[in-house]
Amino acid sequence: MKQRSLQSKLFIAYLGMASLILFAFAAFFYLFVSGRLKESQISAMNTLNSSFKTQVDSAILDLDTVSVNINYSNMSKSILDQKFDLNISDSMLSDMSDLFISLSGTELKADQVNLYDFSGYVLQAGLSTMVKKTDDSRTEWLQKAREADGRKVITNPYLTYEYSKSAKYSQWMISVYRSFTNQYRRSVGVIETAKQCKSIFKSIISYEKKNHDDAASVYVFNQDGDLIYPYDISDSESSKLQDYYTLTDSSQTSSRLTSPLTDKDEYAARIDSGYTGFTYLTVQSKSAILAPVYQMLQILLAVVAAFLLASVIVSYRLSRSVVKPVKHLKHIIQRMELDTLGQEKVTSYPVSVNELEELYQAFQFMSDNLKDSMVKLTQAKEQEMHARNMALQTQINPHFYYNSLSSIMVLAENGDNDTVAKMCRNLSLIMRYITDTGSTTVSLADELDYVQKYLYCMKVRYQSSLNYNIDVDESLLSEEVPKLLIQPLVENAIKYGSNCAPPWTISVSSVIAENYWKITVTDNGPGFSEEACQKIAQNLAKADQNPGLPELKINGLGTVNVYLRWKIFCNGKIIFEYGNTEDGHGIVSIGRYISEDQEITQH
Numbered sequence: 067m068k069q070r071s072l073q074s075k076l077f078i079a080y081l082g083m084a085s086l087i088l089f090a091f092a093a094f095f096y097l098f099v100s101g102r103l104k105e106s107q108i109s110a111m112n113t114l115n116s117s118f119k120t121q122v123d124s125a126i127l128d129l130d131t132v133s134v135n136i137n138y139s140n141m142s143k144s145i146l147d148q149k150f151d152l153n154i155s156d157s158m159l160s161d162m163s164d165l166f167i168s169l170s171g172t173e174l175k176a177d178q179v180n181l182y183d184f185s186g187y188v189l190q191a192g193l194s195t196m197v198k199k200t201d202d203s204r205t206e207w208l209q210k211a212r213e214a215d216g217r218k219v220i221t222n223p224y225l226t227y228e229y230s231k232s233a234k235y236s237q238w239m240i241s242v243y244r245s246f247t248n249q250y251r252r253s254v255g256v257i258e259t260a261k262q263c264k265s266i267f268k269s270i271i272s273y274e275k276k277n278h279d280d281a282a283s284v285y286v287f288n289q290d291g292d293l294i295y296p297y298d299i300s301d302s303e304s305s306k307l308q309d310y311y312t313l314t315d316s317s318q319t320s321s322r323l324t325s326p327l328t329d330k331d332e333y334a335a336r337i338d339s340g341y342t343g344f345t346y347l348t349v350q351s352k353s354a355i356l357a358p359v360y361q362m363l364q365i366l367l368a369v370v371a372a373f374l375l376a377s378v379i380v381s382y383r384l385s386r387s388v389v390k391p392v393k394h395l396k397h398i399i400q401r402m403e404l405d406t407l408g409q410e411k412v413t414s415y416p417v418s419v420n421e422l423e424e425l426y427q428a429f430q431f432m433s434d435n436l437k438d439s440m441v442k443l444t445q446a447k448e449q450e451m452h453a454r455n456m457a458l459q460t461q462i463n464p465h466f467y468y469n470s471l472s473s474i475m476v477l478a479e480n481g482d483n484d485t486v487a488k489m490c491r492n493l494s495l496i497m498r499y500i501t502d503t504g505s506t507t508v509s510l511a512d513e514l515d516y517v518q519k520y521l522y523c524m525k526v527r528y529q530s531s532l533n534y535n536i537d538v539d540e541s542l543l544s545e546e547v548p549k550l551l552i553q554p555l556v557e558n559a560i561k562y563g564s565n566c567a568p569p570w571t572i573s574v575s576s577v578i579a580e581n582y583w584k585i586t587v588t589d590n591g592p593g594f595s596e597e598a599c600q601k602i603a604q605n606l607a608k609a610d611q612n613p614g615l616p617e618l619k620i621n622g623l624g625t626v627n628v629y630l631r632w633k634i635f636c637n638g639k640i641i642f643e644y645g646n647t648e649d650g651h652g653i654v655s656i657g658r659y660i661s662e663d664q665e666i667t668q669h
Contacts, residue, residue: 074385084377088370095366100359104333107355108320111282111335111348114273118284118348121269123341128175129242129259130218136179136257137246177265178229178239180258181246182208192260193229204258211243211256219243220342222288223263223297238263238297263297270295282350287311289343310334310347325351398429473527489526492519500550507635510585511543517552517574524560531568532560538576542583548631555587555628555654563589563652577657584641584657593646602626602644625654632656 178192188200200208210219221241229237239260246255264271267286274281286295291311293304309326314336325332331352338345353360470493477486499516514536521534556572564570573588594602605626629642641657 081374081377081381084381085374088373088377092363092366092370096359096363099362100356103359104355107350108333108335111333111350112319112337114282114284115335115337115346115348118270118273118286119337119339119344119346122266122286122344122346123339125261125266125268126220126240126242126342129240129261130244132176132179132259133218133242133244133257136181137244175261176259177262178258178260180260182256182258184255207241207243207258208256211245212253214243214245216245216247216253220288222292222294229260240266240294263295267295267297280354282348282354285310285347285349287345287347289345291345294344310349311345314347316345322352325349469527470523473523477526485526489523492522495519496523506549507546508549509543510538510545510547513547513549513552514538514543514574516550517556520553521556521572528568528570532564532570532572534572534574536574538574538585539578541578542576542585545583548635551628551632551656552585552587554624555656558625559587559589559591559652559654562594563591566591577655580660582641582657582659584643584655586653586655588647588651588653590651593650593652594644599645606642628656 174192176192178190178194180191181189182200182204186200187197188204189197207219207221219242221243223238223240225236225238227236229239240263241258241260244257245253246257248254270284270286274284284295285293285307287308288294291308293307293311299307306326310323313323313326314321314334316336316338319337320333320335322331322333324330328351332349333352333355334350335348336345470489474486474489477489496516496519499512518536521536525532525534552574556574559572560570563572571590573586575586575588577584577586602625606629609626609630625644632642633640636658639659641655641659643653643655645653647653
């Protein structure tokens with residue numbers, strides 16, 4: 067699983083929380099506002115329906131009132147003769163017309179009043195005033211009026227040229243029929259009061275003109291489910307709109323349906339008139355109802371996007387403010403070394419979080435304590451190293467003394483006083499070099515001088531069986547080295563290089579390269595066996611795994627002893643090589659790498 071950085075996790079967490087809050091608010095706002103808006107819009111549609119019903123019912127009531135007034139008017143019955151024959155004179159027509167107009171009122175509740183008899187004549191007053199024969203277009207409605215037994219009969223909208231002054235212009239009309247009775251309450255004719263559709267549906271037409279494309283669709287159906295508004299459409303369009311009537315229920319004032327015209331979701335408000343039997347439907351598409359919500363949603367999305375952008379910036383700055391000090395602390399830890407502990411004061415770095423400030427203070431406290439501990443440990447190590455070096459300096463193979471004293475006695479018995487004096491002088495200088503506790507380090511020149519005296523003593527002992535040669539470049543003689551660094555290697559070379567027939571030859575030489583120097587001790591003995599190389603390798607590996615000062619050895623310093631002391635002295639950057647030459651003789655090299663600011667001039 068791929069790990070993320072702390073900053074990315076904090077950034078995602080901050081941004082996720084902000085996004086969750088914003089989108090939750092947006093969703094709540096949309097659902098709440100859309101619900102309230104739908105309720106408000108449906109309530110407005112119901113109010114519209116109620117106003118349409120009131121206005122249309124009022125117009126139909128006016129027509130019905132005129133017909134009732136005519137039916138119950140004694141004047142109309144006195145003007146007409148008892149036979150109720152409408153084939154009347156001009157004076158009687160004028161009287162009846164005036165009567166109808168007076169009963170219609172000053173507001174002309176009816177545009178046209180027609181009085182039919184059963185002899186086939188009609189008396190017209192209003193838009194058209196005359197007496198004429200009845201045509202067959204009225205037969206159906208006249209029959210319905212007679213069968214209604216005094217109740218009103220409302221027609222569907224119809225198109226007629228009858229009341230126009232010009233045959234080019236037609237009019238949409240609605241009529242109310244009612245039977246006409248004489249003074250004996252016997253039906254002798256039919257009264258028709260008619261009004262133009264544009265007047266009856268005036269409120270609906272005015273609403274549609276005022277709102278244009280934003281207006282809801284208004285449909286009016288009669289009690290048989292026939293569409294009566296809009297009235298000026300084709301039969302095919304009317305049949306499609308009639309599906310709205312079947313899709314709604316009279317028991318519900320509002321409902322959600324699928325448009326039979328567009329197959330889109332719509333909301334319909336319905337109200338039924340108990341007076342006319344008309345059903346009023348106001349239909350509005352869901353998209354139109356929620357259009358303000360969609361506009362508000364766009365604004366809301368823009369606001370959410372702006373807040374998200376702000377959240378991204380704030381989240382980034384917050385996560386960075388937390389992570390930046392941690393990274394700063396990490397870089398301090400990465401570049402911290404033992405010799406720089408406690409030098410850099412991390413508490414001076416400004417932080418804005420209390421926990422991070424506490425972390426900085428804790429790290430500073432740890433760094434200071436660690437510095438103190440390392441100083442104490444270093445001092446203890448230095449003291450231990452000094453003590454061990456002192457012990458090593460005082461340590462010497464007793465056989466060397468025994469053999470040297472034996473050689474002096476033999477020389478004395480032979481009368482070689484000069485050699486005895488030189489031998490004693492060298493032994494004295496060797497003992498003084500070893501027992502001098504003033505310093506644990508010397509120049510390479512002093513160490514090689516000690517090696518020279520040691521080899522001289524060994525030469526006196528072995529005489530012609532031992533030869534030696536020291537050839538070290540003068541540029542290296544000033545290099546500082548621990549005491550007894552080269553002598554143990556020479557001692558081992560004599561010890562293991564003499565396991566063959568004499569003469570034995572010991573060589574001490576130097577190598578200077580571009581970036582290192584080394585001292586090489588070579589013998590002409592049988593060299594290192596494979597077993598010896600493996601043992602030395604194991605001892606060196608064990609020493610690397612358990613770093614520290616070497617253990618003292620009673621019988622000599624040992625190869626590992628020299629390796630560890632040289633490694634501690636050089637801080638690990640050393641050269642230590644062992645093996646055999648091409649001729650199979652033993653060779654050991656010890657040296658170090660030259661730093662950039664150190665330069666050795668080779669002579």
